[in-house]
Structures are given as C-alpha cells and as structure tokens.
Amino acid sequence: AGFAISLLFHMTQTEVCPPSCNCKSLGEMKGLRIDCSSRKLTEVPALPVNTKRLYLQNNSLTSVPPGALDSLRSLEEVKIFDNPWNCDCHILYLKLWLEDVSVPSLANIRCATPAPVRMKPLRQLTGNELGTCKRLLPIKCLEFFWRDLILIAATIITLILAAWALKFSKKLVCQINLSQYDSRRQLLGRH
Numbered sequence: 001a002g003f004a005i006s007l008l009f010h011m012t013q014t015e016v017c018p019p020s021c022n023c024k025s026l027g028e029m030k031g032l033r034i035d036c037s038s039r040k041l042t043e044v045p046a047l048p049v050n051t052k053r054l055y056l057q058n059n060s061l062t063s064v065p066p067g068a069l070d071s072l073r074s075l076e077e078v079k080i081f082d083n084p085w086n087c088d089c090h091i092l093y094l095k096l097w098l099e100d101v102s103v104p105s106l107a108n109i110r111c112a113t114p115a116p117v118r119m120k121p122l123r124q125l126t127g128n129e130l131g132t133c134k135r136l137l138p139i140k141c142l143e144f145f146w147r148d149l150i151l152i153a154a155t156i157i158t159l160i161l162a163a164w165a166l167k168f169s170k171k172l173v174c175q176i177n178l179s180q181y182d183s184r185r186q187l188l189g190r191h
Helices: 002-016 089-101 103-107 132-190
Strands: 022-025 032-035 051-055 077-079 111-113
Touching: 089 103
Parallel strands: 032 051, 051 077
Antiparallel strands: 022 032
C-alpha cells in the first residue's frame, strides 16, 4: 500500500511538471524544485502550487502576466535573471511580486528594453520610468482624489445635518416639556 501511494504521489508530481522543465521532489511534503532554466521560454509555464524552488534564468522572458505567480505561496527560492526583461508598465507585477517574495532575486534582474532603462536594475525603477505608467498614473490618481474628496464632503455634510437635527430635536423636546409644564401650572393655578 505504501509503495502504491508513493508511486501515485510520484506520478501526480510528474503530471504537474511543466513539459519544458525538469522537476524534482524535495522529499515527501516538502514541495518541488522546478528547473526551467536555459529552455528558451518566452512565457512562464503553468507551475505546480507546491513549487519551493523555481529556476527561470537564461530564457527569453520579457514580462510576467499579472497573477501568474500568485499561487506559489510556499516558494523559498526563485532565480529569474538573464532574461531580456521589457521594463515598461507590464513589468510592474513582477517587480511588486519579487519585492514581496524574493528581494535578492529582484537585485539580479536587469532591464533589456526600452533604451532609457537598458541594463538598469529592476529594483531601482520608479513609476516615472515605466513608460506608459507615467501617463496613466496621474489620471488614476485624480480619479481617486475626486472620489475621495466627494466621499469626505458627503461625510462632513451628513455629520453637520445630523448635529443640526440633534440640536433641533433637543430644542423641540425642551419646548414641548416647557409647554407641558406651563399647561400643568395653569391647571394647578385654576384649582
């Protein structure tokens, strides 16, 4: 039974290994070592969720689609240097993902294009250097600014109206109480 389970586990692991990569088990329940280096890959293959070590260096990767690496929650090591990275807006996902997962790997990535950032380390890029992002960010920021300003103004107006209503209701309650007091006093004065 143990042999059958082990064989099934091994078969499952080999089935999830990307065809263009070499996969090796790091031991029972420890995950996989996925070596996709030097395979002339132009895109990141679908990777098993239990990937612990990922090697994608020396390929033809120019960008990584947003979300492509999010399922790799147990990743401990990643090497993706020596790729012709296109450091425009589309590289932002990879940069942010590496900042969260593997800062040392980020240090080894250099941009191949566009020309103004050629050979510059990805970790040093700012939003202003990411080409079209520069044009998109101010518009998006303004949209958030106006939306937030409207929400703040609506909240302040609501608070002012609530305070006014509360003040008016207290004044009304006081007037009602005074009129009831005067009515009782007049009734007592007659008797």
